[in-house]
Each structure stands twice: as structure tokens, then as C-alpha cells.
Amino acid sequence: MALRTAGSVLVVFLWSVTVVLGQTGWSVTYTTQSICALKGSTVELTCSYTYPRGHKVTSTFWFTKMETGIEPEDIGQNAGRLEYHGDKKKHCNLRITDLRESDSATYKFRFITDQTRGKYYGEPGVTLSVTGLQVKVTGGHQDKTLTCITTCTLTDNPTYIWYKNGHKVKEDTSSLDSDSFSDADSYSCAVKGHEGLHSPAVYGPRNTSVSVSPSGDIVEGSSVTLTCSSDANPPVQSYTWLYRKNGGHYQSISNQNTVPHHVFNQIKSSDTGEYDCEAWNGMKTGRAETINIDVKFEWLKEHLSVSQSLW
Incomplete structure (x- = not known):
């Protein structure tokens, strides 16, 4: 699997109940089935796998599409932002950097051994949803509420940071109340730990x-x-x-x-x-x-x- 070596990046780890599916001696264990991550951030899909004794793993890769009778394509072959952190024995982690909305998909791991019919992939895979931040404005001409929203639910109850005219004004929940705005006021939000990934600013x-x-x-x-x-x-x-x-x-x-x-x-x-x-x-x-x-x-x-x- 031709993928570049990992650099020093910020990684989002999301944990849930381990899911194991497979037949006797064959299995793929996904640490989480679902991940919601911010556009521009880095995420790691984690899993482990087993196979019967006497087999030697010759190929490992992740894929997102499968057609009947056609071997699925290794997504790592054409994506320089993907880094395989696994091995040919047990671990099968995949890191994706600089996430884009087009990366949203269900990812599955496949491995091939040196034995006849020694091929296996794990269900259900990991569903990755990539979202950007947006500020929603509600209220009337006087009191207003700004809410930092996403298209999927970020896990671990993240802390939100609010910016007014580019300067940090609050670190708290996803909502910000205000009773007045001047002509020069603009507001944006970010998630703590990802301060460089601001929402587009809202302004009058x-x-x-x-x-x-x-x-x-x-x-x-x-x-x-x-x-x-x-x-x-x-x-x-x-x-x-x-x-x-x-x-x-x-x-x-x-x-x-x-x-x-x-x-x-x-x-x-x-x-x-x-x-x-x-x-x-x-x-x-x-x-x-x-x-x-x-x-x-x-x-x-x-x-x-x-x-x-x-x-």
C-alpha cells in the first residue's frame, strides 16, 4: 500500500463500542462505526484483524466502493492525504489529513493472504462524515442568538470558541447571545483544539x-x-x-x-x-x-x- 509517512499532525480520535464481524478464524474489528470530523482536520480510522494460522498476509488496504465480481480499489493508491499506519499481522489503522467533505464515505478494510481464497474484508466498516462549521442567526431585530452548527454531531461534547471581529470573546457552548451589532461587527466560531478551522464570518x-x-x-x-x-x-x-x-x-x-x-x-x-x-x-x-x-x-x-x- 503506497502511502506517505505520517508527519506531525493533529489527530482526532473517537471511541465507541468495538464491533467484530467475521467467520471462524477471520475477523476485522473496528474501534468505532461512525465518526463526525471537521473539514480541514485529521482523523484516524482504527481497526485490527485476525486470520487462521498457516496464512501469510500479502496485501492490506482500505476501500470505499465494491462491485460484484470486481476486486475493490485501494483508496490509498490515488490519495496523498491518506497514510496507512497498520501492518501485515494485526493492526490496520488509516489516517486521513486535511479532511474534505468529499471524504465522507463508509470505509472498509480488506486483506489478502497467500492461500487460495484467502481474502477477507470486514463489515460494517467506518462511516466518516466530514462537516464544516456554520453560524446560524436566530431572533428578532433586538435580541439575537448565534449558534455554531454542523451537519453531523461532533462527539466528546467539544468546547466552542467565539470570535468577534477576529478576536476571541468567549469560550463556552455552541451558542452566543447578543442584543446589538454595529456595522463593523462580524462573528465566527471554532472548536477548541481546532482553532485554525473557523466558520465563515457572519455580519450585517x-x-x-x-x-x-x-x-x-x-x-x-x-x-x-x-x-x-x-x-x-x-x-x-x-x-x-x-x-x-x-x-x-x-x-x-x-x-x-x-x-x-x-x-x-x-x-x-x-x-x-x-x-x-x-x-x-x-x-x-x-x-x-x-x-x-x-x-x-x-x-x-x-x-x-x-x-x-x-x-
Whole structure:
């Protein structure tokens, strides 16, 4: 089994009841049947095996796929991140470094001896699930709760570390409560012992702005689209469009739309005014700078058309 020598790495060991399956004289013992590990970390699948006296083991390997009548492929042949730490007598440990979500699979160990029909693999194998960390935001506009979540349950009740704007603020459970967020605040989480494997940071809407399409002069009867854009994580959940005319008070013209557009199918001169939008993503609201829409009368459209023809 052509695999590289192990270096100095951080290893995650997870233990459970030993499972032994096999027939007389043949067996593979997996230390655990299921492992949930963090993306980017290192994990070790541990097992041991037995075989009848008089046999000599000639080949050992791990595999993830088996088809009827076809010898399974040694996963170590094409993966430099895999290190076989076993031998040809008893131990059959496999270490996988820099875990990726694509490594999620059920791994089984197989060995072959020098005797006719001296081949064996162990069921049920080890099911490996690889997960990243994500921060989930719940609550209203005031009190909020941030929760560090994974797609599978990490074992051994890990301790979570919370970071605000890149600086450690708390070491405790998977949840963090907060009653306010500033424009600059961003939060991420990690698991103690794997501090280098942060979740993506969450933050309120930034650089919120409004654009108009088409650009240029706007005349009555034309179709005009206002688009609200914002940088936010989690993504913006709702948009509110605001309008005011002749320096009056702002009024809401659409509330909590899930799409970032406000469309005038046939804009009118009475739509002239100042427009801006608010973007809400569950953490806070970001507001754009006001833009001015000046709608020209229909006669100006005809005048422009005549001028262009003469030109």
C-alpha cells in the first residue's frame, strides 16, 4: 500500500463500542462505526484483524466502493492525504489529513493472504462524515442568538470558541447571545483544539446601494427597475423600499420583499422623487444612500426622438 509517512499532525480520535464481524478464524474489528470530523482536520480510522494460522498476509488496504465480481480499489493508491499506519499481522489503522467533505464515505478494510481464497474484508466498516462549521442567526431585530452548527454531531461534547471581529470573546457552548451589532461587527466560531478551522464570518449588510436601469434620462411610460445590492452573510432576507417627494417624509412603497428589485412597468412623472432601500439579513439592517429619480414628461420623449432623427 503506497502511502506517505505520517508527519506531525493533529489527530482526532473517537471511541465507541468495538464491533467484530467475521467467520471462524477471520475477523476485522473496528474501534468505532461512525465518526463526525471537521473539514480541514485529521482523523484516524482504527481497526485490527485476525486470520487462521498457516496464512501469510500479502496485501492490506482500505476501500470505499465494491462491485460484484470486481476486486475493490485501494483508496490509498490515488490519495496523498491518506497514510496507512497498520501492518501485515494485526493492526490496520488509516489516517486521513486535511479532511474534505468529499471524504465522507463508509470505509472498509480488506486483506489478502497467500492461500487460495484467502481474502477477507470486514463489515460494517467506518462511516466518516466530514462537516464544516456554520453560524446560524436566530431572533428578532433586538435580541439575537448565534449558534455554531454542523451537519453531523461532533462527539466528546467539544468546547466552542467565539470570535468577534477576529478576536476571541468567549469560550463556552455552541451558542452566543447578543442584543446589538454595529456595522463593523462580524462573528465566527471554532472548536477548541481546532482553532485554525473557523466558520465563515457572519455580519450585517455592508455597502448597501441602489442602481437604476436603464441609465440616462427617464421619461414617462418607460420601464424602470431599481435594484438594491448589499454585501451580507447570511444573505439578505428582505428588502424595504423607501420614497419621498419634495423633501417630505419617507414612505415605504414595498415592505420586506424577498427580491432586491422595485419595478415601474410604466413610470409616471408623479414618481419623481428620492428613493433608497433597506436590506435586512437577520443580524441588522443596512440602508443605501438616496438616489434621485427625475421623470420627464412624454412630450420630451417625442422631442428627443425628433432631435435624434434630424441629427
